[in-house]
Amino acid sequence: MRRIIKQTEPALLTQERADGNSYAGLRSATRQAMQSQLCEEQGYLCCFCESAIEPDGAVMKIAHFVPQSYDRSLALTWCNLFGACYGNEPRPAKSDSESIGRHPDPSADPGLHCDAKQGPLRLDDRLRPDLLAADLLRFHPDGTIDSVDLDLSQELHAKLNLNHRRLVHNRIKALDELIAAERATKIPAAELIQRVPDDHGRLSAYLSFLLAMTTG
Numbered sequence: 001m002r003r004i005i006k007q008t009e010p011a012l013l014t015q016e017r018a019d020g021n022s023y024a025g026l027r028s029a030t031r032q033a034m035q036s037q038l039c040e041e042q043g044y045l046c047c048f049c050e051s052a053i054e055p056d057g058a059v060m061k062i063a064h065f066v067p068q069s070y071d072r073s074l075a076l077t078w079c080n081l082f083g084a085c086y087g088n089e090p091r092p093a094k095s096d097s098e099s100i101g102r103h104p105d106p107s108a109d110p111g112l113h114c115d116a117k118q119g120p121l122r123l124d125d126r127l128r129p130d131l132l133a134a135d136l137l138r139f140h141p142d143g144t145i146d147s148v149d150l151d152l153s154q155e156l157h158a159k160l161n162l163n164h165r166r167l168v169h170n171r172i173k174a175l176d177e178l179i180a181a182e183r184a185t186k187i188p189a190a191e192l193i194q195r196v197p198d199d200h201g202r203l204s205a206y207l208s209f210l211l212a213m214t215t216g
Contacts, residue, residue, distance in 0.1 A: 043203030087116030
């Protein structure tokens with residue numbers, strides 16, 4: 001997880017609220033505009049695990065930090081909306097739709113992570129991506145993540161499953177690839193990371209872990 005700076009919401013979302021529409025009833029163009037802006041805000045990284053996402057409903061989902069089942073009044077509130085990966089949930093066939101949790105109790109499914117794992121559970125507000133304090137989370141050489149706060153460490157594990165074995169493997173793989181690039185180019189890894197954003201602002205997947213491992 002990394003701090004995300006929220007921008008002004010898409011005008012189409014403002015119009016949806018003015019029209020009295022619900023989240024489930026969002027127009028296709030609105031959903032696509034929201035996906036695009038979320039990706040831009042987040043550097044095309046999942047708000048939780050920092051895996052790569054793209055502005056397409058078949059690749060990412062729009063996550064509600066405060067679940068709709070907990071507070072439906074925040075369903076169309078921009079500061080409550082973030083872009084997330086599917087976290088091992090089945091993906092929808094159509095790019096302008098989103099899958100819904102297939103497991104009756106996401107928190108009991110060890111195969112899920114991120115928003116898919118969270119399900120209807122409320123997260124500690126300190127984990128809200130746009131409010132995330134510096135140094136609140138810790139990244140370790142074995143690819144795992146925790147917090148200086150024991151309660152938050154439990155939330156990262158039980159509600160988001162951010163130490164899912166696939167995520168740990170992918171973090172280590174990303175670091176190995178970065179180190180290999182450093183050796184091949186003779187350019188320090190920390191400098192290579194800063195060169196990664198492309199013209200659209202795509203950041204390196206698992207960026208926070210890579211930065212923690214390559215900066216003193």
